[in-house]
Structure formats: C-alpha cells, structure tokens
Amino acid sequence: MGRRVMAQVAMVMNLDKCIGCHTCSVTCKQAWTNRAGTEYVWFNNVETRPGQGYPRGYEDQEKWQGGWIRTKSGRLKLRSGGRFKKLLTIFASPTQPGIDDYYEPWTYDYETLTTAPLGDDFPVARPKSLITGQDMAIKASANWDDALGGIAETGDQDPIVKKLREQANQQIKFEYEKSFMFFVPRICEHCLNPSCMASCPSGAIYKRSEDGIVLVDQDRCRGWRQCITGCPYKKIYFNHRSGKAEKCTMCYPRLEVGLPTVCSETCVGRLRYLGIILYDPEKVTKAALADEQDLYESQLDLMLDPSDPQVIADARASGIPDDWLSAAQRSPVYALIKHFKVALPLHPEYRTMPMVWYIPPLSPVVDLLKSQGHDAEAGGNLFGAIDALRIPLEYLAELFTAGDVETVRLVLQKLAAMRSYMRDVTLGRPLQPELAEAVGMSTEALEQMYRLLAIAKYDERYVIPTAHVAEAHNLEEMACSLDFEGGPGAGGNGAFASGSGRPIPIALESFAETKARRDAAEASR
Amino acid sequence: MEFLIWGALPYAVAVMLISGLIWRYRYDQFGWTTRSSELLESKVLKVASPLFHFAILVVLMGHLVGLLIPMAVTNWLGIDNHDYHRGALIGGGFAGICLVVGLVLLLWRRSTKGAVLRATTTNDKIMYLVLATVIGLGLVATLTGGIGPGGEEHNYRETVSVWFRSLLMFHPDVAAMQAATWQFKVHVLMGLTLFAILPFTRLVHSFTAPLHYLFRPYIVYRSRGDGKTLSRTARGRGWDPVGTPDNARGRR
Numbered sequence A: 001m002g003r004r005v006m007a008q009v010a011m012v013m014n015l016d017k018c019i020g021c022h023t024c025s026v027t028c029k030q031a032w033t034n035r036a037g038t039e040y041v042w043f044n045n046v047e048t049r050p051g052q053g054y055p056r057g058y059e060d061q062e063k064w065q066g067g068w069i070r071t072k073s074g075r076l077k078l079r080s081g082g083r084f085k086k087l088l089t090i091f092a093s094p095t096q097p098g099i100d101d102y103y104e105p106w107t108y109d110y111e112t113l114t115t116a117p118l119g120d121d122f123p124v125a126r127p128k129s130l131i132t133g134q135d136m137a138i139k140a141s142a143n144w145d146d147a148l149g150g151i152a153e154t155g156d157q158d159p160i161v162k163k164l165r166e167q168a169n170q171q172i173k174f175e176y177e178k179s180f181m182f183f184v185p186r187i188c189e190h191c192l193n194p195s196c197m198a199s200c201p202s203g204a205i206y207k208r209s210e211d212g213i214v215l216v217d218q219d220r221c222r223g224w225r226q227c228i229t230g231c232p233y234k235k236i237y238f239n240h241r242s243g244k245a246e247k248c249t250m251c252y253p254r255l256e257v258g259l260p261t262v263c264s265e266t267c268v269g270r271l272r273y274l275g276i277i278l279y280d281p282e283k284v285t286k287a288a289l290a291d292e293q294d295l296y297e298s299q300l301d302l303m304l305d306p307s308d309p310q311v312i313a314d315a316r317a318s319g320i321p322d323d324w325l326s327a328a329q330r331s332p333v334y335a336l337i338k339h340f341k342v343a344l345p346l347h348p349e350y351r352t353m354p355m356v357w358y359i360p361p362l363s364p365v366v367d368l369l370k371s372q373g374h375d376a377e378a379g380g381n382l383f384g385a386i387d388a389l390r391i392p393l394e395y396l397a398e399l400f401t402a403g404d405v406e407t408v409r410l411v412l413q414k415l416a417a418m419r420s421y422m423r424d425v426t427l428g429r430p431l432q433p434e435l436a437e438a439v440g441m442s443t444e445a446l447e448q449m450y451r452l453l454a455i456a457k458y459d460e461r462y463v464i465p466t467a468h469v470a471e472a473h474n475l476e477e478m479a480c481s482l483d484f485e486g487g488p489g490a491g492g493n494g495a496f497a498s499g500s501g502r503p504i505p506i507a508l509e510s511f512a513e514t515k516a517r518r519d520a521a522e523a524s525r
Numbered sequence B: 001m002e003f004l005i006w007g008a009l010p011y012a013v014a015v016m017l018i019s020g021l022i023w024r025y026r027y028d029q030f031g032w033t034t035r036s037s038e039l040l041e042s043k044v045l046k047v048a049s050p051l052f053h054f055a056i057l058v059v060l061m062g063h064l065v066g067l068l069i070p071m072a073v074t075n076w077l078g079i080d081n082h083d084y085h086r087g088a089l090i091g092g093g094f095a096g097i098c099l100v101v102g103l104v105l106l107l108w109r110r111s112t113k114g115a116v117l118r119a120t121t122t123n124d125k126i127m128y129l130v131l132a133t134v135i136g137l138g139l140v141a142t143l144t145g146g147i148g149p150g151g152e153e154h155n156y157r158e159t160v161s162v163w164f165r166s167l168l169m170f171h172p173d174v175a176a177m178q179a180a181t182w183q184f185k186v187h188v189l190m191g192l193t194l195f196a197i198l199p200f201t202r203l204v205h206s207f208t209a210p211l212h213y214l215f216r217p218y219i220v221y222r223s224r225g226d227g228k229t230l231s232r233t234a235r236g237r238g239w240d241p242v243g244t245p246d247n248a249r250g251r252r
Helices: A024-032 A085-088 A111-115 A153-156 A159-168 A197-198 A226-230 A252-256 A262-266 A280-289 A292-302 A310-318 A322-329 A332-339 A363-371 A381-390 A391-400 A405-427 A433-438 A443-455 A469-477 A504-523 B002-027 B042-068 B071-076 B081-112 B114-118 B122-144 B160-168 B176-178 B180-201 B201-207 B244-249
Strands: A006-014 A045-049 A068-070 A076-078 A106-108 A127-128 A184-185 A205-208 A215-217 A236-237 A245-249 A272-278 A356-359
Touching: A006 A159, A006 A433, A024 A045, A024 A262, A076 A197, A159 A391, A159 B160, A197 A205, A197 A226, A215 A245, A226 A236, A262 A272, A272 A280, A272 A322, A272 A332, A280 A292, A310 A322, A332 A356, A332 A443, A363 A381, A363 A405, A381 A405, A381 A433, A391 A405, A405 A433, A405 A443, A433 A443, B002 B160, B002 B176, B002 B180, B002 B201, B042 B081, B042 B160, B071 B081, B081 B122, B122 B180, B122 B201, B160 B176, B180 B201
Parallel strands: A006 A356
Antiparallel strands: A006 A272, A045 A184, A068 A076, A106 A127, A205 A215, A236 A245
8 A cells, every 4th residue: 555645735925025015915805705704804914024913913822822732742732722621611712812803894984975064174984893883993903013014112012023032031122124024925824734623623624635725614614713723823714794714715716727816816026836745644743743943844854756756656546636746746836845945834833734835035134235235136245144134034933944043044045046146147247156056056956946936937836737627527427417407406596496505616607607697698689 | 272382382392493403404504603702702701601501501411300310210219309309409509590690691791792782683682582581480490489379399300300201202291281380381381482493593503512523533634526515505695795784784
C-alpha cells in the first residue's frame, strides 16, 4: 500500500507589492459578505503592520485561546481545551470575541440629506448602527489603524510589539512610523490541520478531499460557535442573523472552473499566486508536533515534490487526476514555497499548518536606505541594511517563523540579491554572479524567480486545475432521471419539489440559469 | 372533554413534535441553530446561560425519574414517600430556583440589551412566553400542588406519573390525571403546548446536542462529489439582504 497523496489549493502573497489599497477586501465583501448578519465580516482584510489586526489583537493567543498546543506528553491539544471541556462550556463560549472586539457596523441615514426641510444648517447623514438600528458614535472599524493611523496611541497593543518588548526587556522607542510599515492581506488559511474544524461540536466544518478547501456546511452548523475560539487567525465569523458560522470559501465556485479567487483577480498589485501542492495527509499531525521554530521546516517537508516519479505514482494511485498533477508541477505556489524558499507561513506556531504563505517585504529596508541617501539597490548596501535592521527582522520573524530570525534574513537576502542582480541585467552592466552564490542560488534561479515575482504573468501566477471532468459528469448523473420537461420530477420549487436536494455544482447551475433566461428572452422576441 | 385533553391531546402533541422535527430536519436544516447572541452581549450570558441550561438538564432528569419510575419501585428499594418527596423538593427545588433565576436573567438581558432585543423574532417572543409559563407553573405545582382544594394530600406520583406511563402503554388512564390538582393540570397542559411548538422554534437545537463530538475524528474530509455537500434547505430560506430597514422587514 503506497503512501496517500492529497492535493491542496494554496496561496502565496508577495508583500513587497501590497500597497494597502483594500481592493481585495472590498471586492471580496461585495461578492460574499454583503448580507445581513455579516456586516462586520471580512473574509479578506488588509492589516497594517505594526498594528493590531482584525479583530483587534487576535494574535494574543493567551487571551483568545486559538490554535493548538503541544502537551507535555507530546500530543496535540486544542489550546482552548479538550472535547469534554468544549462540551461543558458550550452554553457560553468562554473566549469568544464580542462585536466590540471587531466593531459595530453601521450605515448612514442618507435619506435626511434629501428630505431635510430647508434651513440654515446643512443636513447631516448620521451614522446608524446595523446592530441596534440606533444612532451611534463610530469608535472602530476593520482598519482603524490603517497605514499606522494612531499608532502612537495603539502601537503597544500589537501583540507582537508587546512580545518583542518583553523579550528585549527594554523600551524600544516607537520609531516604526519612520522606518517600518507594511501591509498584510489575510484570508482563511485553509489549514492542513485546522483547529476550527477540530473545535466544531457538530462536525459541520470539513476539508474537501479533492482540493483541501475548508468549508462550513451551512445545513449542519448549529451555532455552537466553538470554531470562532478555535481559529487562531479569527477567520471564522458568526453570522448573528442566521446563527451560523461563515468563512472564506477560497471562492471555490470560481476555482472549480479554473478562475482565480475574487481577491486574487482584483488585486491591483498582482501580488497573489494560486496553485496546488501535494502532501501526505498521514504525516500532518506528526509535522504539527515539531518544535516551534522547526514548524516551518516540518511543513516544508510535508509538501511532496510533484516531479518525483514515486510521488506521481502514489498520487495517481490516490486518485489525483493527471491534469492536477501537471498543475502541481507548474504550481507557482510550490515554486515560491519549496523551490525558491522565499515564502513563509503566517504564524506557524499555531500548529494549524496554514496554507496561505507570504513573501516577507524587503521594501521597508529599501525605503529606509533610500531615505538615508544610499543606493538602495546595491547588493552590499542592502545586505548590510538587512543585518542592521534588527527590529524589523525580529518583527517579521514573529509573524512568519515563530521568531527564527535567520530564516527571515535569508529570504530577504534572496530578494535583495535578485533586485541587485537583475538591475545589472536590465542596465547592461557587468553581472555579479557572486550575489546569487551569497544566497545559495544559481543565477538562472534568480532570473526564474524574477520572472515569477516581477513579470508575474497572469497564467504563471494562477495555475488552477478545474474540477475534474469525469466527476462533473457524475454530478450530472445524480440528478433525478424523471426530471425532464413535463416529467413527474419537473415540479416547481418548494419544500417538497425539486428545489431541495438536487445536486448541481454552483457554477454550472448559474450557467444553466443564465442560458435558460437568454433562450427564453430570444424565444419571446 | 377531559378525555380529549388527557386522552387524545398528548398523542396529537407527540405526532406534531415528531413530524415537526422530521419536517424541519428534512427541509430547514439552515434554520436549525441556537442562533446564539453571545457575539452581541456576553457578560450576562456567561452567567445566565450556563445556569439556565445546566438547571434545565437537572430538571429534565428529575422529570424523567418522577414520571417513569413507579412508586412501587422506590418503595421496594426502601425509600419511603416522605423521604422521596423531601429529596425531590430539595434537589428539584434547587434546580428549579436556578432555572428561574437563569431564565429571568436571560429574559432581562434580552429585553434590555438593544442589540439582543433587535435579534429577537416574534417566534422567539412566543416561545419565551410559553417556556416561562411552563417553568413558572412547574414551580407553582411543586410548591403548592401537593395539597388538594379540600386540604387533602395530593401525590403526583399517584396521578400525573401514572397517567404519563399509561400514555406510553397507549392506554391512557384519564381518571388518574383527573385526580391531579389544578396546578399540575395547567403545568402539564402548558408543557404539551411547549412540545407542540418546539419543532418550529429555536428550541430545536436541544435535539441536536453534539454528543458525537466526543467520538468523531478531529479532521473531517468530505468529497466534493458525495452529495452531502449540497443543501437540503428549501428555496427561499437562507441568507438575508443587508441594511437597517431590511433587518426589520426580513425578520423571521
């Protein structure tokens, strides 16, 4: 019996390119959470770093109890407690964030602007709470500290800043606003070892075995809200209207037909990469038990080389179709994560094995050099500056490697080497292959990486195999065979007719509906 | 008339409860939820909700013991009637008081915290009214139902319990129930009402207590094609549009 191989859709974001425009957040919201009960829900949000994030301070797991811990006996345990404790505290979840930890959503009383009687004062559209319907004072929102707004006041509330200060045991003066700022767009991590799923008493959260996308079954969710505590990234939200948990769907209806997610498609910086990786599901738990700073490596080890003949044979035996295998071989995500090793997981220490990875930003370093009058893209200057900027490095390490500074340093050096080397190529100057050697790469690899990161062609950023054809056919077969025009199954929509329980993939359904509408319109002409 | 109430009505209620649950499970899984308001208010909830829920579990156990175990059995075990009632009054009374305190706190929270009140549907209000009446009458019955109108002693284990067990045998002993005091009669009647409306309220969440959580694997894989991923909820039921007026209009 060979090893079992599973495919997982993963994302990489190149933080150097994020300008914090929030287009991904807005388009995602329009597509998915523009509904009652989800006003405060951002499947995708963009956080300014340093900053508190959303919900505020979510990274403080002492407080929020998300993710897994390794017990003294070497087993994985939910930080918020085992199964019995979860059931005993089900009547009032002990550490669920309240609406104030997010923000009270609001709209404006726009009608007053047009209906106010003529008078001396200009009419004002007052903010109205979408929770209580009453007038309200706006105190916070999803990006209240956007672009370091108010950082002098709130900087200390960033859990990572807090931790670094405790470690340094000295007062680090808050000069971040001069030297150091970047944006982190966040979606659900679609983890290999999701703690939200493990926390769900109903078993309503599941991982799709074909592509690893983590979804909430809206029918089976009973609103026990343990997943919200369980997720350390706080990327499961409670729809207070429907009483169900909701989360990022990785835009699965789009992925199934080969389209990138809405956030990826609309990203003006073109910083997102989508592809699949292959992994061995049997090894996930063991990998999640590594020492904190080894979790990055252990997660790398989980990912299998899609060009290895043995992996290909095992994947075929596990039922992974050939077009998926070829997509895995061309996967930009695999290239950035495992081949070039420039992408890092967000908070590996939560032990959930997240699958949305980040290329840490070199730009703050470059900007600083430039502002000091240096040649910001000369290899020597950049390498020196990376070493000198201790605090940004430590900060990035807390985000991406559980505090292991060396890994982050090497990634930034690779990015610096690529910049310097490619500048010489572009300007026709003598090349410096020693830059590549210094970071343990070949010049060809630097150029390939440049192509993927800087040129970033659409079809190289997104390599998405479609839902397999044979399977789609099976889904069609499952429809009622009596359901032809005028047949006994062709009832109207309703509780007892064909409207319920008829399996049609969403993308096909909307296509069919559109077509039916168009045909009807043409027939009536 | 009394035969209709004590002989036929319980079966009608049972049919309504069971068929209602099946119907809801089949066609409104999406509506099957606790609809927790913890997101909106948690300080009071953290005290009141566990108090209420644990108390109601104890009360439920008490009811099962009192209704299902015949007096002959406890007598045979050597527990005399006096001891039994003292135990029931102390244990049940304590749980009952916790239950009432919890319920009062929850109702106070629901009616005074704007966000929670706004999340309360008409359906919820009717349910709370019935639930509160049942619990209140239960306490009244426990405290005052032991003495009949003529001052004679009344033991519910010789009336209500006998009637309840006779229902399970499909041979309703209407006379036994007729012999009960009015407090018990009203409590039972309101209890039947509660069971009849239960499948159509948010109380359905009690029927999906997630005990299987203790045994299921932590990570759940599901295939896209296994058909379980598709909703069985009837069309027209689902997510609502956003907006202040919509919130009021679309309220269920």
